[in-house]
Amino acid sequence: MTIRDRIEDYLKNHPEGINDDDLAFNLGLKSRQQANSRCRQLEKEGFVKRVVIGGIIHNFWSENFYPRTATEIQAKIVSTQTKTTKQPTDVPKSSHWFWEGNVQSKVINFLVSQKYQIRSVADTASHQTGIDIMAEKDGKKLWVSVKGYPQGTEKTNASTQSRHWFKQAIFDIIEYRERDKEAFLAVAFPDFPSYRNLAKKITWLKSAAKFVYIWVKEDGSVSVE
Known part of the structure; x- marks a missing residue:
């Protein structure tokens, strides 16, 4: 069995996905590059989805990617944010539905349900710079800026x-x-x-800059305008 065959077999049986380093280790390969080069080739051929989660590329077998991967990605993001965020134990930010990390997760779920490939996800808990969500569908890029709602201060x-x-x-x-x-x-x-009212004040910019609003409700539903 070739390295490619072993990688295909592994990804088919591990829908949770895996990064190049762990894949190389689990398969006993000599180097990370052996996994990386073959996964990139499989991606070009449409067999593998390579998605950036928490700054690290994870490989998914394409047939396993929808819809289960939406939940997997959300779980990984929440796990990463929980580990990196220091909050008071009594009222953690992540417990609020309107926290940026939770809004981001709902949007990712929605995009995956619409058959988008998630290319990159910023770690909101550590205030990672860059585009919050980078996705792609039918060769078209989608960039999303995500904000939560503040709790306010004294x-x-x-x-x-x-x-x-x-x-x-x-x-x-x-x-x-x-x-x-x-x-x-x-x-x-x-x-x-407050966000809805502010959006109404700049309707001209929406058409000029050609962007849409994605609204996340408390019940988790998502709408696009």
């Missing part, structure tokens, strides 16, 4: 802080459009009235 109430977060997300869209004139763009928010 000095700043949540509504005021949310306006700053909204502006940050919109600036992301402007920056993304400058970088790529053809990519599909979206900004994802938890569905709060």
Whole structure:
């Protein structure tokens, strides 16, 4: 059995996916490159999906990728964020449905259900820079900026802080459009009235920059406008 055959067999039987390093170790290969080169070739041929999760590429057998992978990706993100985020034990941010990490997970679930391939996911818990979600469908790129809703502080109430977060997300869209004139763009928010009202004030920009809003509700449902 060739290395390629062994990799195919392993991925078919491990729908949770695996990164190149662990794949090479589990198969007893001489180097990571042996796994990496063959997985990249399998991806070109359409047999394997390579998805960045927490900054590391994971390999999935294409036939296993939908829809189960949506749950797997969400679990990996939540696991990573839980390990890297230091929060008070009584009220952790991740317990709120509107926390950015939870909003991001719901959006990823939704995109996977729409047959998008998730190419990259930023670790929101560690404030990783870069595009929050990079996805692809039918050869078209989709870049998503994700924001949660603030809890507020003693000095700043949540509504005021949310306006700053909204502006940050919109600036992301402007920056993304400058970088790529053809990519599909979206900004994802938890569905709060303050965000809805702010969106209504810049309807002209939505058509000018060519982006959509992704709204995540408390019940986990997602809508696109």
